[in-house]
Amino acid sequence: MSKPINKPAPKPATRSALPPRRRARDSERTKAVILLAAQEVFLKGDYHQASLSDIARRAGVTQSLIHHHFGSKKGLYVAAVHGYLAELDEGLKGIMQPGLDMPGGDSPQDGAAFITSALRAYFRFLSTHEQCVRLYRILDLSMHNDPDLVAGLDELDDQGREMSTLHLMRAAHDRLCAMKEHGQLRPGVEPLPLLSAMLCAVEHWFTSSRRLNHRLSQAVGSAGATDAKAGDRGSGHAGFGGAQGGVAPEEFLNTVIDVFLRGALAEPPAK
16 A cells, blocks of 8 residues: 655745735735824824834834835835925815916905905915914924925925925916016016015914913003903814913904905005
């Protein structure tokens, strides 16, 4: 009687034995998990304070796998920031685009309507995206400490689709240039500095109002200011309101709009 032949047990399938499509899907899922973990870590503070070991632990992968997919900490940072900004893009476009689509006329009312709409829309967007404001602070600090990060973000933008943010800025600048040609802006007021001032004024409220309102309350008290708590409720972002007795969000925004209309337009519209 012949002895049965013992066949060797089949070897478990290795990663290289997986079908190409399966490997590609697994790779994309791994990259997505790493990016999510990176965004959570990077949004906590400065780029230089974040560690790849913390990101790897959160993602459940090895640091070598992070290097495999993104090359370096800087490469991961650029990819994580770009991915987060891309998520915000559609929300920003939905809020800002209606104002940019307004028919452009050459009357003072047309110019005033555009500036008012742009300031209110951007204020509304930042008031509902606290993480975006936090990212702005981190980017400012990171880019100050490491200017090369600016080039990294620019390179990644060039490789992918143009972000809505860039399209919206260009469209807003084009509208202000048209207003300049129609004589709607005062002599000496140029479109690019005006747009920069508008954006900075809105962003400054969300990055500095808590500190400044506290100091103003100490310096001059609450005389003449509206109730800050009521202003916070009305704006829908209690986390960004100033100290009690300081300037309320809506009060600040109305003042900024009035200053821009009277300071930038050749003929401010009558109230």
